[in-house]
Amino acid sequence: LKLILDIPEDFPRYAMVDPLRVYQILSNLLSNAVKFTEKGEVEIAVNCAIEKDKDFCQIGFKVRDTGPGIRKDEQEKIFKEFSQLNGSESIKHGGTGLGLVIASSLAKLMNSRIELESSLGKGSVFSFSIPAKVEHVQDDKPFELRQIKRALLVYENQESANKLKQMLAGWRVKSDILNQSSAVIKHIKNHPPYDVILIDNEMSVLSGLETIKELREVLPFSLASRPIILMIEPEKANHIAIEAHRLNIRYTITKPIAAPELLEFLKMLEDKSSDALIEAASSHFMDKYSAPKLGFKPKILIAEDNEISLNLLKEIFARQLPSADIFTAEDGKQALQSFKKHDPDIILMDVQMPVMDGISATKEIRKLSEVPIIAVSVDSFEEEKEMCFAAGMNGFIAKPVRSRELIDEILKHLMNLQEEHEIEADSDEIFAHNELLNTLDDDKDALIELIKLSEKSIEKKITELRQAISAGEEDNALALLHSFKGSASNMRYKGLAEHIRRFEHDYSLLEKDQLELRLKQIEEEWEKALQLALQVKQG
Incomplete structure (x- = not known):
């Protein structure tokens, strides 16, 4: 079962709605869709129809599934209390039948109503819209990637491919869609080079992994070395990531793909001043910047909850400090545990993390050690920096991370340990x-x-x-x-x-x-x- 998220690029940045009621309606609609859809896809989509007064719009929500569908004569019943459909599907899935009733009642409280379109054997679409005051940020211009201009999307699911194409178009990237993995090699040979290739792993003939392996075996180096991003299902992420690593596939992203994460990934991918661009869109892999060598094997702890940011940091270290032992943590609590277990030489600490934030984790570590801690944050305001230094951090790096800036900051602290490690170096x-x-x-x-x-x-x-x-x-x-x-x-x-x-x-x-x-x-x-x-x- 695939989950598709469709949010248009020009959707307003801010909207004044009742978040609790909207959440409850969508939660019930999604729960119902997932319960009755054994295979295929469930899509949640939003749109905004601007009214004459540009400060207001009708925000439309749509939940679509490819489940069994609902007969015409039963469509009215499902919005009545404790009412369920006749037949094997309702018996198999059970439930009180209250989910849609609750959703419908909440919609009415917001001066709306839930509409239903359904066809037997094809699925159902539940939709509703609410008026809302919105705010468009005047300074917000569509972001345009500087170097990534053409993309190839290898995606069997046409609807998902179209959504991804629309997302990339918002950043001025033109995309070609290929629905058959078996046709990738011929297509690439017969078209100008792409700046990036996104391949879905869930393909019926050749999986994404197999497709990339074949690309590298058959195509000339200049074509096969294009940056490739493998899109993987969340439930298979660990297994696929291990296999991808074995095949030297450096970039993976978990579906459903969120626009902010993908944009951050592409920005870092194309930023050649950052040496995170390992598989550059050229046949030359040497970095312009090479970090000085250390005389010991540093232990580095990275505390970062964002999967893409974490992978990019690991890539930078793999390129510039290949001898380093890297340990990772997804939140401040894990970072504290990993610090106690591994005794790292330096810590990269994301400031905003779940469970325990970076500042709180730093304060706990400072009770035990003076290990260098470098803050990593998307906010570079002076207030944020002051909070980090007040907590006991030793340095500050703003996102998006630049390779040279990061390595210089890391080495500034590690060099202090150089002499000590040289003395203690074990043959x-x-x-x-x-x-x-x-x-x-x-x-x-x-x-x-x-x-x-x-x-x-x-x-x-x-x-x-x-x-x-x-x-x-x-x-x-x-x-x-x-x-x-x-x-x-x-x-x-x-x-x-x-x-x-x-x-x-x-x-x-x-x-x-x-x-x-x-x-x-x-x-x-x-x-x-x-x-x-x-x-x-x-x-």
Whole structure:
């Protein structure tokens, strides 16, 4: 069952209504629609018909479903107390039959009435309208994206696709709709490049995941590297997100899609001054800004309740501080628990969060620690900043977050820990020889033999990998990396294994000069591991 939300882009910003009554009416109508609709979709739509006096309009609400429908002779009955439809549907779903009666009574109290249109086997539409005083913000001009001008929507559900197209049109983005995932590759080849591609995962022939995988296998790099957003069902979000990560699909968004979240996502996606644009609409993936390297592996806690904002922050860190361990929390209470469990080096704290807000969470953490806490807020007013600093925060970043500003602020605090971590750095992060020795039941001779074998084996793998990269043999290189990763992990060369893992994960997204740079980093890490291994071998 799909839920569709249709709010036009030009809908007034403010309206004076009775929110409790409107909520109760819609709640009853939606509850009824969902109860009787086993498959298909339920849509809630609003519109505003401006009256002669532009300060007033008729706000229309519509709840549409694809349920069994209602016979003409029974349509009047459903608005009467304790009345239910005859037949198997009402028996199966039960209930008192009061929901629509309550909704109808509330509508009458607002000088309105609920209208019903229904066809057997096709579904029903319940609608009502109320007069309201509205306010249009004069300074509000339709937002126009600067670089994203063309989008491809791969969506089997035509109505949902049309709603998404309408949403994008409000930001001056022209969209093409494709209802068959099997036709995507041919379509992309025969049309000018799109700036962004949105693919629904719920497709009958090929799923969205399968479609993206096929795109990357078949299309030239310059086309397959376009930013792709996978749209997923909320009940499958965790499972699909894991599979998407495995396929290097960086962007997912949960349906039903809300305009503010999508707009924020697209703004960050196109903002090339922010290095959140990983899959840029070009064939070049190198960042213009590269953060200085830290001599230790920082632990960063991100407290953020917005899924898109959280993913974008994680992408920035994955790009600029790839060695960082990232922990996340969806509210202030979780942030406090995660702080106690993980002892992070720094915390990014969203100010407005459910359960416990960022300021309250900061005050609780300050009772325990002086860990640096950076506020992240959509409001950048001085009053907001003062409240954050008064609570004990150490810095302030305004949304939308800019990569360089964020990383500079983070490094300003982490650099203070650099010397401390350099002193405490454990060589086991490079070569955990005691762990390996323990696996070998303290057989030092066996350890030395393994070190000798690994010297020859790893040198050979590096040479073969260099040759595969030079020859452009991606499949061979990935196979070598997979084997190489296993060897390094088995030998407890932890830093080396981590470099190889990231290289394998990112390989298909990198240009040749980046591949060579990654290989050089692996060689440098191997040199560190080898020096420690030789020391162990020599006693």
